[in-house]
Amino acid sequence: MKILVSVKRVIDYAVKIRVKPDKTGVETANVKMSMNPFCEIALEEALRVKESGAASEVVIVSMGNEKCTEVLRTGLAMGADRGIHVATERPLYPLAVAKLLQALVRKEEPGLLLLGKQAIDDDCNQTGQMVAGFLNWPQGTFASKVKVDKSENCVHVEREIDGGLESLRLQLPAVITTDLRLNQPRYATLPNIMKxxxxxxxxxTPEELQVEITEDFxxxxxxxxxxxKAGVMLSSVDELLDKLKNEAHVL
Amino acid sequence: MVSFARGFCRLKFTKAPWSFEVHCSVGSELFVRHKQISAFTSVVRCHGEYSKLLSCYSLLTHGQRRHNSEIPEVDRVKKDPRYDRTLRDARFSKLSNQDLVEFKKIVGDSSVLTEAFELEAANRDWLGKYVGTSQALLRPRTTQQVSEILSYCNTRRLAVVPQGGNTGLVGGSVPVFDEVILSLGAMDNIISFDEGNGILVCEAGCILEKLDSFLAEKGYMMPLDFGAKGSCQIGGNISTNAGGIHLLRYGSLRANILGLEIVLANGQVIDSLRSLRKDNTGYDMKQIFIGAEGTLGVVTKVSILTPARLSSRNVVFLGCKYFTDCQRALKEARSNLGEILSAFEFLDRKALDMVLSHSDGLRDPLPDSKHSFYLLVETTGSCFNHDREKLDNFLEICMDKGVVADGVVAQDNQQFRSFWQLREGITEALSKAGAVYKYDLSIPVPYMYNIVENLQHRLGDLAVVMGYGHLGDGNLHLNISAPRYDSKIFSLIEPFVYEWTASHKGSVSAEHGLGFMKADAIYYSKSPEMVQWMTRFKQMFDCNGILNPYKVLPGSSFKEGSRYRNVSNSS
Structure with missing residues (x-):
């Protein structure tokens, strides 16, 4: 079985975001970019499935300008087998990404499509659900545990929901989006970086995949x-106690 | 919830929809943060009446207040036998109530702390190894107040210990006996910043990390960085000539400090607060105060040159089989990374095990292979592609030549941080593991690790000896971790470590300073003539010896009547 994982290049999670002065977006020039943490978790899970013997190949895909090859290299250094770069200079939103993924799935025919539950830049949390809809595949979103059963051709997914865990059994092929506690991604080791x-x-290109990118908004x-808001300077403890009692009502 | 840890009172209230956090620092400032759902709505700050507040809240929350006014003398001698050899200098007066009245006149009632629980954190170092019995802590807000305090103490012959963030490791920032604690923490204003030239002028009590965050907004950074950055203050950094992980790249504070404002023991203010790169008019007075550990004067203001904060940063964590491989890797880094190399740190396996076993959330970056040595190499530059190409080339050479056995490259800022935590978390992990004997040695790099092996051989099963530090600077942090402080262990370590270092032409203090711990060890690194001249400097700037006594200079060289005495026979 082949696993397809999509990875997005985003502003590093530890970078302080600055809005451009002309208010058209956020500043990305000279800013550290990294793989979206949830995508990293999805890739780690794909690698673990492969290492367990349930899959034979892990293919990663990233979409956007030339710089996307950086995150693909990172993914390959973590252990993915090959990369696909969908090259476009146009801005991509979840609907377009889902259509492109659908086209790639037709071409690559993976048994499992793994995605991060959302990207930390736009926080959309839509792509996985949309692509599952287009493909008419079962979906397990916000996965906190994934176990592929090769003999039954299915996958067990645990999801963290309000008040407990939900266990799903999905027939393959399927779409899974990953949550934070699914795993801890590995580091890229030197021998793997060289490889x-x-x-x-x-x-x-989107044209080659016969997907027309339209901007819907x-x-x-x-x-x-x-x-x-700035703080308030108080002159005495009594005043503080008064505020705690009468304004905040905590005492 | 209430806790009284290290002089902080922390109270938390949770009552929907409000939750409150109250932080009281030892310096009588009270911070109240209340938040509704997730947005902070305001910060309430309240000056004074700290003790009143504490008792009020401890009653409210049934918290227990800890009192600690007596020092278990046996305990502190066991931790550092130098206490046994040190007697309170009879020339110093004892603090009287009249003194407190005078102090209150100078700094105001709320800035004179006298309650035992208020003084507890300031009376002991953070390792809990050095403990004093000071009865008063003063928190001046201006240079004028510092001057008046010192002038008064000098006249009254009251000994004074200047204190910054109290993060030192050699007992230099805590009183030995009943010295008055002069805390600079309330002097934490940034005075000016020259955005064109990166010159920062600020007060001594500014916390290093806060200065760095301030500079980050302006595209600059502090030229020094180390584990204690969240608590240590710039005045203390200067007084101890602190080094840290970026000394390799940006040089020592001696190169970066452009000017200082100093208050001498007699209250005189020496203002050399210039912002000039070049100034060859006469003797460079500020240099004598850098690294003087508060024994010659109190640093109150600082002018410091800061480098640009560059956006491209890489961190790699490498495993090596032998210490000689670490040295070869350093050589390769120097020639292949060149100007982008910003840190070259090493730790041995035992140090890694120590930090992994005492820190939550950290993991071995190379879990599949155990190595004897690990290197943490950082590059900082202005162009990501250029730096990455150089780094890849360096790594490839190291792998091809077999210098490095394995390694990982941080892919994002979170990974940068977790690699750095492995190195910076060692000190804290050691303090959690039990008793720790710390030595900070400069040793020519080729023999640097021999002392770790020799000492482990001497100590056998009694203690675990580990080495880590700034390989690029030839600075070894030799740490001995034992279940408890023990005179037998101590006698196996000292004077062996000092003698070994001296015989290899090293220094017994690379960056920590001498403080109380190593004052007698100065002769291992400095000739009697030099110590004699140092004593004269001390006499000249502080004729009554009130500033940070019992520290830096050996006891025998600074007793009453010792002026200009020949000290060559004291070792």
């Missing part, structure tokens, strides 16, 4: 959240 340089990255304005 990754020789692994192939295929380049395709315009971003009017991106603004920073309100600044935290």
């Amino acid at each position: 990754a340089k020789k692994k192939p990255i295929a380049k395709v 315009d971003i009017l304005e991106v603004v920073e959240p309100d600044k935290r």
Whole structure:
């Protein structure tokens, strides 16, 4: 079985986000970019499934400009077998990504499509669900545990839901989106980084995949959240106690 | 919930929809944060009446207040036998009530702390190894107040210990007996920043990490960085000439400090707070105060040159089989990484095991292979592709030549941080593991690790000896971890470590300073003539010896009537 994993290049989670002065978006120039943490978890899970013997190949795909090959190299260094770069300069939103993934799935015919539950830049949490709909595949979202049963051709997925865990059994092929506690991704080791340089990255365009990218909405304005309000200086403990009692009502 | 840890009172209230956190620092400032759902709505800050508040809340929350006014003398001698050889200097006066009245006149009632529980954290170092019995802690807010305090103490012959973040490792920042604690923590204002030239002027009590965050907004960074950055203060950094992980790249504080404002023991203010790169007019006075550990004067303001904060950063964690491989890797890093190399740290397997077993959430980056040595190499530059190409080339050479057995490259900032935590978390892990004897040695790199092996051989099963540190600077942190402080262990370590270091032309203190712990060990690294001149400096700047007594200089060289005495026979 082949596993397809999509990985997104986003602003590193530890970077302080700055909004561009013209309010058209956030500043990405000279900012550290990394693989979306949830995508990293999805890739780690795919590698674990492969190592357990339930899959034979892990293919990673990233979409966007030339820089996406950086995250593909990272993914290959973690252990993915080959990469696909869907090259486009146009901005991509979940609907377009889902259509592109659908086209790739037709071409690659994976038994399992693994995605992060959401990207930390736009927090959409839509792609996995949409692509499952297009493919008419069963979906397990927010997976906190994944176990592939090769003999039954199915996968068991545990999801963290309000008040407990939900266990699903999905017939393969299926779509799974990964949550934070699924696993802890491995580091890219030196020998694997060296090997990754020789692994192939295929380049395709949306046109070749026969997917038309349409922009369904315009971003009017991106603004920073309100600044935290300044503190109040009090002169005595009695005043503080008064505030705690009468304003905050905690005493 | 209430806790009284290290001089902080922390109270938490949770009552929907409000939750409150109250933080009281030992310096009588009270911070109240309340938040509704997730947004902070305001911060309430309240000055003064700290003790009143504490008792009020401890009653409210049934918290227990800890009192600790007596030092178990046996205990502290066991931790450092130098206490046994040190007597309180009879020239110093004892603190009287009148003194407290005078102090209150200078700094105000709320900035004079006298309650035992308020002084507890300031009376002991963070390892709990050095403990004093000071009865008063002063928190001046201005240079003028520092000057008046010192002038008064000098006249009254009251000994004073200047204190910054109290993160030192050699007992230099805590009182030995009943010295008055002069805390600089309330002097934490940033005075100016020159965005064109990266020159920062600030007060001595600014916390290193806060300065670094301030500079980050401006595209600059502090030229020094180490594990204690969240608590240590710039004045203390300067007074101890602190080194850290970026010394390799940005040089020592001696190169980066452009000017200082110093208050001498008699209250005189020496203002050399210039912001000039070059100034060859006469003797460079500020240099004598850098690394003087508060024995010559109190640093109150600082002018410091800060480098640009560069965006491209890489961190790799490498495993090596032998210490000689670490040295070869350093050589390769110097020639292949060149100007982008910003840190080159090493730790041995025992140090890694120590940090892994005492820190939550950290994992071995190379779980499949055990190595005897690990290297943490950091590059910082302005162009990601350029740096990455150099780094890949360096790594490839190291792998091809067999210098490095295995390694991992951090892919994102979170991984950077977790690799760094492995190195920076060792000190804290050691303090959790039990008793720890710490030595900070400069040793020519080729023999650097021999002392670790020799000492482990001497100690056998009694203790675990580990080495880590700044390989690029030839600075070894030799640490001996034992279940408890023990005179037998101590006698096997000292004076062996010092003698060994001296015989290999090393220094017994690379960056920690001498403090109380190593004051007598100065002769292992400095000639009697040099110590004699140091004593003269001390006499000149502080003729009554009130500033940070019993530290830096050996006891015998600074007793009453010792002026200009020949000290060559004291070792």
